[in-house]
Amino acid sequence: xxxxxxxxxxxxxxxxxxxxxxxxxxxxxxxxxxxxxxxxxxxxxxxxxxxxxxxxxxxxxxxxxxxxxxxxxxxxxxxxxxxxxxxxxxxxxxxxxxxxxxxxxxxxxxxxxxxxxxxxxxxxxxxxxxxxxxxxxxxxxxxxxxxxxxxxxxxxxxxxxxxxxxxxxxxxxxxxxxxxxxxxxxxxxxxxxxxxxxxxxxxxxxxxxxxxxxxxxxxxxxxxxxxxxxxxxxxxxxxxxxxxxxxxxxxxxx
Amino acid sequence: xxxxxxxxxxxxxxxxxxxxxxxxxxxxxxxxxxxxxxxxxxxxxxxxxxxxxxxxxxxxxxxxxxxxxxxxxxxxxxxxxxxxxxxxxxxxxxxxxxxxxxxxxxxxxxxxxxxxxxxxxxxxxxxxxxxxxxxxxxxxxxxxxxxxxxxxxxxxxxxxxxxxxxxxxxxxxxxxxxxxxxxxxxxxxxxxxxxxxxxxxxxxxxxxxxxxxxxxxxxxxxxxxxxxxxxxxxxxxxxxxxxxxxxxxxxxxx
DNA sequence: TATGAGTTAATGTCAGGACAAATTGCCCGT
DNA sequence: ACGGGCAATTTGTCCTGACATTAACTCATA
Numbered sequence: 315x316x317x318x319x320x321x322x323x324x325x326x327x328x329x330x331x332x333x334x335x336x337x338x339x340x341x342x343x344x345x346x347x348x349x350x351x352x353x354x355x356x357x358x359x360x361x362x363x364x365x366x367x368x369x370x371x372x373x374x375x376x377x378x379x380x381x382x383x384x385x386x387x388x389x390x391x392x393x394x395x396x397x398x399x400x401x402x403x404x405x406x407x408x409x410x411x412x413x414x415x416x417x418x419x420x421x422x423x424x425x426x427x428x429x430x431x432x433x434x435x436x437x438x439x440x441x442x443x444x445x446x447x448x449x450x451x452x453x454x455x456x457x458x459x460x461x462x463x464x465x466x467x468x469x470x471x472x473x474x475x476x477x478x479x480x481x482x483x484x485x486x487x488x489x490x491x492x493x494x495x496x497x498x499x500x501x502x503x504x505x506x507x508x509x510x511x512x513x514x515x516x517x518x519x520x521x522x523x524x525x526x527x528x529x530x531x532x533x534x535x536x537x538x539x540x541x542x543x544x545x546x547x548x549x550x551x552x553x554x555x556x557x558x559x560x561x562x563x564x565x566x567x568x
Numbered sequence: 569x570x571x572x573x574x575x576x577x578x579x580x581x582x583x584x585x586x587x588x589x590x591x592x593x594x595x596x597x598x599x600x601x602x603x604x605x606x607x608x609x610x611x612x613x614x615x616x617x618x619x620x621x622x623x624x625x626x627x628x629x630x631x632x633x634x635x636x637x638x639x640x641x642x643x644x645x646x647x648x649x650x651x652x653x654x655x656x657x658x659x660x661x662x663x664x665x666x667x668x669x670x671x672x673x674x675x676x677x678x679x680x681x682x683x684x685x686x687x688x689x690x691x692x693x694x695x696x697x698x699x700x701x702x703x704x705x706x707x708x709x710x711x712x713x714x715x716x717x718x719x720x721x722x723x724x725x726x727x728x729x730x731x732x733x734x735x736x737x738x739x740x741x742x743x744x745x746x747x748x749x750x751x752x753x754x755x756x757x758x759x760x761x762x763x764x765x766x767x768x769x770x771x772x773x774x775x776x777x778x779x780x781x782x783x784x785x786x787x788x789x790x791x792x793x794x795x796x797x798x799x800x801x802x803x804x805x806x807x808x809x810x811x812x813x814x815x816x817x818x819x820x821x822x
Numbered sequence: 823t824a825t826g827a828g829t830t831a832a833t834g835t836c837a838g839g840a841c842a843a844a845t846t847g848c849c850c851g852t
Numbered sequence: 853a854c855g856g857g858c859a860a861t862t863t864g865t866c867c868t869g870a871c872a873t874t875a876a877c878t879c880a881t882a
Contacts, residue, residue: 336873338834338835338836339835339836340835340836358702358798359798364861364862364863365862365863366862366863374836374837375836375837375838376837376838376839377835377836377837377838378835378836378837380863380864381835381836390759390760390762393759393760393794393796393797393798394862394863394864395796395797395844395845395862395863396843396844396845396862396863396864397843397844397845397846397861397862397863398844398845398846398861398862398863399861399862399863400862400863401797401798402798403759403760403794403798404702404794404798404799404800448658504821505647505657505820505821506644506647506657506818506819506820506821507818507819508644508816508817508818508819509815509816509817509818509819510814510815510816510817511765511787511814511815511817512787512810512813512814512815513767513785513786513787513808513810514785514810514811515784515785529783530769531767531768531769531785531786532767532785533765533766533767533787540647540657540658542647542649543647543649543655544612544613544647544655544656544657544658545658546658554767556766556767556768557768559766560764560765560766561763561764561765561766562762562763562764563762563763563764563765563817564760564761564762564763565760565761565762565763566759566760590843592864592865592866593865593866594865594866618831618832618833619832619833620832620833628866628867629866629867629868630867630868630869631865631866631867631868632865632866632867634833634834635865635866648832648833648834649832649833649874649875650832650833650834650873650874650875651831651832651833651873651874651875651876652831652832652833652874652875652876653831653832653833654832654833
């Protein structure tokens, strides 16, 4: 099989890089490359210029260019092979898998999310919640339960537990805006989250809230999120309508 | 809040690093660090030595040490904050999310997987399969359907489609060993995979195969896997018993 | 006592170079 | 025509060095 010819990347892709701005150079480059790929300007299978030529042409060091490329490899947009080069992956690409909230997901895909707060109470942590949030059993936690709709259709029931520091979250705020949005506004920087996705039958109450037949299946997700301090911030127990929602995940091996 | 004291990492953690072996140095370091964390030798919240001191003590450069740490940050085991240092995350997190097969997952967790091949046929690709595998509609593909059991209990129905290059996969081999194992043996190096996880009702046939009541819920996963060449290797449509299986995912934001 | 500026310590970014390893493709000899 | 070996190409790893940015701590001053 003949080797793909190298493609010289158009110079205007990398015009006006801000060398002194707050945005890292490698990030600017990877962003523009990502746009070029997702927009179809660089079709699947395209073989990029090699790292050294690219770095010389941009007036940057090879590690910087290399890091930009690595970002996209991690996202599953590019594939690197030594001795060969770097190629755009075949197959209709991706959509990144990041630590996002349902609210933001829906908004990005152009739907109108709305929320009804069903429960909003400060309760002592039971054993399971205490273990997940790494707090003392019995310590005060905020328990909220929300019904999330998209374009007026019930989509999910969201049960969340938060540790003492966040028990003062306002009920009205939660009605209007997403939990993650509110937490980020308070300075929380999310770092890692552990999710478990499963399925089961709806309970009668869930079926009623979600407006589905009593015997329906439910898609469940349980998540514990940690901030960049390594502290547990949130335990979520969510229940989705499986005909309207699914999880999309991109796995990358190294 | 007082700052965590720095912990001097025990020197024997890093004895006998192979400088000339085929295993990269950063990988050796990150492996040993990972072992120390998962074994509990470095408890949650421990603040590591700073990068510069560590690199000097190991006789390595800072980028090498930094890369080793980055590996563990990506796995969700460590958290870095500039101005502060690097800490082991709170919470009993771990378990990496890699591109593994169900077979390997089960074996690792100490269960005995077994497989029955229900369907093994070469058929022309229909539109959906052709689109997923990036081949011409109507081109030959291998369709297999397997029932996977663990310790004798039915666990999942696995439907897979593979492109023409792999239509000669042997039925008896598939009975004995995992699909991914066989593909790796042929030199396939998996790179990225796109998964969609959802839920629905079992069909009557699925309920019978999985030995569950007819009205049961099913956990479904659809996956397209690509090799390091960017070529689509496999399309899987899987159906799991939700009372026996769930997906565990670790999300890391940057 | 409280506030604010400066100091210190740590990670984040970037440069430039060197060699190793893998893969391809060409050339040459048979 | 065919196969083997060599050279070119390209990414992988590792090094040294420098400066920027952020957060915590210290200490002087109002």
